[in-house]
Amino acid sequence: MTTRIGVIGAGVMGAGHALMLSSQIAGCQVTAIADADEARARSVAQKLGDARTFSNAHALIHNDEVDAIVVASPDPTHHPLVLECLRLGKPVLCEKPLAVTSRECLEIVEAEMSAGKRLVQVGFMRRFDPGYEAMKSAIDDRRHGLPLFLHCIHRNAVAASYTTSEAIILNTAVHELDAARYLLGEEFVNATARSSRATSAAPGRRPQFLLLETASGVLVDIEAFVDAQYGYDVRAELVCETGAMSLAQTHAIQTYGAGTIGKSLYGDWMGRFDDAYRRELQAWVTAIRMGGHVGASAWDGYASTLTAELCLDAFKSQRMVRIDMDSRPAFYD
């Protein structure tokens, strides 16, 4: 069976997913692309062959030649589009964050539970990165005893000029929050947020530093710095009772010159997490065929957005904020 996929958003992520789905993922065909700017959808469709284009995302969701949907339009569009997919019972892979507020995420969770079927996957692709997977299995089998500290670094070379200090928490650090929840298998109970001074490259926003504690007492710190200039740099180091482990950096080549040995960095996430996106998309398509669910659930989308919101409260108040989360419904076990 071939799953016919419609992609909403033909920007960086939507175009990347559409091209990867049609050229590298087995068991699917991209039949439709929607973008508010239909010319952009047409330009991606031309590269795919014969996908239909739409300027209205709802028309794509309702189209009879679309079995499943990828939502890769801007964050505020996620909530209504995912709800529409749920109304029609169509599986949806929604880019992170699931929605811009925890209240909207919860509406999605409730709609999915009412539908009685797990239809939503959130695009937290770190869960499909071989490095994070290896780190998780070392944690789960207690290879070095219990975890104590998790240090996370998220640096982008450049960010859009309109990016705010708040967005660095809600849109960027949310990746690290989900990765930490995935690795440690538990929720946070409190959060503190500080920021450094702004940099000369981006005087209008502040690099963020979050410090959180999990229910079992692991401390997690997150540096989220989107104007690092030198490249895209994501790191994680976990310190356990009898050992430590960090993500190995992946480099195709090592260069020698001017008295130094160098390893090149990726310019952005599309290169660094290319393998993770591929594995995420293949797992999603396969799960649709098998009737199962993989990756981050709508509940994970809710938990990470709620935690990010409370980190934002901590940033605004400059106080430690308690995180009280309802327990996960059995539907998401």
Ligand SMILES: NC(=O)c1ccc[n+]([C@@H]2O[C@H](COP(=O)([O-])OP(=O)(O)OC[C@H]3O[C@@H](n4cnc5c(N)ncnc54)[C@H](O)[C@@H]3O)[C@@H](O)[C@H]2O)c1
């Ligand atoms: N998983 C990741 O690593 C990752 C990385 C970057 C971005 N993202 C997420 O992916 C999403 C898209 O980000 P991007 O960088 O591709 O943005 P982008 O700005 O490059 O592309 C967004 C596209 O959506 C279109 N659009 C806007 N409103 C629309 C609507 N109502 N219906 C249909 N199309 C609409 C725009 O015209 C644009 O072409 C965001 O939610 C972002 O947070 C995820």
